[in-house]
Amino acid sequence: MFLRGVGGVAAGIAATSLTACGTGSSRSVGSGGKSSKTLVVRDSGGTYGEANQKAIYEPFTKETGIQVKVVNIAYAQMLAQIKQGRPQFDVIDDSMADYVLFKKEDATEELDFDRLKNFKNAGIAKSLVTSNAVGKNYWASVMAYRTDAFGGKKPSSWADFWDTGSFKGNRALQALDADYPELEFALLADGVAPDQLYPLDVDRAFRVLDEIKGSVRKFWDTGALPGVLLGRKEVVASSVWHGRLDALIKGGAPLAYQWNGARRQSNAWGIPKGASNLDAAYQLIDFSLRPEVQAAYAELYPMAPTVPAAYKKLSTTAAENLASSPGHLESGFDLDVEWWIKNQDAVSKRWQEWTHA
Numbered sequence: 001m002f003l004r005g006v007g008g009v010a011a012g013i014a015a016t017s018l019t020a021c022g023t024g025s026s027r028s029v030g031s032g033g034k035s036s037k038t039l040v041v042r043d044s045g046g047t048y049g050e051a052n053q054k055a056i057y058e059p060f061t062k063e064t065g066i067q068v069k070v071v072n073i074a075y076a077q078m079l080a081q082i083k084q085g086r087p088q089f090d091v092i093d094d095s096m097a098d099y100v101l102f103k104k105e106d107a108t109e110e111l112d113f114d115r116l117k118n119f120k121n122a123g124i125a126k127s128l129v130t131s132n133a134v135g136k137n138y139w140a141s142v143m144a145y146r147t148d149a150f151g152g153k154k155p156s157s158w159a160d161f162w163d164t165g166s167f168k169g170n171r172a173l174q175a176l177d178a179d180y181p182e183l184e185f186a187l188l189a190d191g192v193a194p195d196q197l198y199p200l201d202v203d204r205a206f207r208v209l210d211e212i213k214g215s216v217r218k219f220w221d222t223g224a225l226p227g228v229l230l231g232r233k234e235v236v237a238s239s240v241w242h243g244r245l246d247a248l249i250k251g252g253a254p255l256a257y258q259w260n261g262a263r264r265q266s267n268a269w270g271i272p273k274g275a276s277n278l279d280a281a282y283q284l285i286d287f288s289l290r291p292e293v294q295a296a297y298a299e300l301y302p303m304a305p306t307v308p309a310a311y312k313k314l315s316t317t318a319a320e321n322l323a324s325s326p327g328h329l330e331s332g333f334d335l336d337v338e339w340w341i342k343n344q345d346a347v348s349k350r351w352q353e354w355t356h357a
Contacts, residue, residue, distance in 0.1 A: 037066050038067040038069050039277050039284055040091070040277075041069070041090065041091045041092075041284070042071050042091065043070055044093070044094075048303070049070060051303075054296075054300055055293060055296040055297035060284055063287070064280075066284075071088065071089055075098055079107055082273050083107070087273070087275060089272060089275075090277040091269060091275070093267060095265065095266075095267055095268075096128065096130075096265065096268045099268055100338060107273055108132040108133070108272055108273060109273060109278075111271065113134075115286070116134070116282065116289065117286055119134065119286070119289055122309075123309070124289075128268065132270050133269065133270045134268055134285065135268045136269050136288065137297065137306060138265070138303060138306060138324045139243070139267070140259075140264045140323035141239055141242070141262065141263045143239060143257070143260075144227075144255060145238075145255070145256060146230055146237070147255065149237075150167050150168075150169075150236070153167065154256075155167055155237060155258055157189075157258075158189040162189040162212050164212065164215045169236030169237065170234060170236060172216065172218045172220050172234075172237075172239070173216055173219055176219075177221040178220065178221050178223070180335070180340050180347075181351045182263070183200050183209075184197050185261060186204075186208035186212075187208065189208055190204065194261065194333040195333070197333060197336075198336040198339050200343075202343075217229070217234055218235065219355060223240075226238040226245070227248050227253075230245075230255055231248065242257060259328050260331045261332065262323060262328060264334045266306065271285075291305075291307050294306070294307045295310040295311075295314045299318050303322075304323040305324060306324065311325065
């Protein structure tokens, strides 16, 4: 699943199956005389990690003197180290879904929000705050389409995606190997309101999926594939991880995103049980929740701020292309992590049977 790790623009948005490629967790790096402490952060690397480096870690080090070292390790390896009582990292940057699993394993600290001064007035959505995690940034799955495919018409909803009469052509949807199946999009296409999606009516969703199955050319399993399929005109519309088409669009490809009904997910900060540098861990998390830091990150990488005030500091161009912009918040919805973790085995089994029928 994508939540378990696939790369690309979202290279690491939640890469819990990425191979470890960090530099270890030695705390002996110097810091220009201000402090000899090194904070070890687990993130998922790639261009996502590069944005963390430029927008968060480097300015944090400049302000505090605390060096930041990064490790890129999988969920299973993180859990094993914590269970052994010797985590080689002090802060975790991971998908909100994994914090539900960490919680069940008693593997993360219960956060002391009084130590996060910037959190108090940040206005972070309640769905992105749990006892062991605080939302860091949003990403979303959205519809993408070829702008030259429908005679000037533009699909404006998942109902249009399902309407293969008015919007003719092949479709693509996400495979189980990439992320949770897109049952929500089927229900939205069938008229369910975004705020009435959960608990998902699984039977209804599969009935609606039956209607479009014959037009689905491909169930894509990597983040790059929708762009390839659209670029080759093998499909005219596809679900896609937002951001994956940015380079193609900037290069002049006749592609566009459709944000209505976007399925949002988020990454969050947490602290492993047994972290060596607890104070510094809280300092880094608190630093990252400043509006200007959130804005700096979003200018570099198309994952959206969780702190609304960051939008006042963003360029219009960047703000319009983010999952938590005011307009996109209204037209999209947050994936219910708890529901999916509880039901993923049953839904996955049914999805496998459906796709192979």
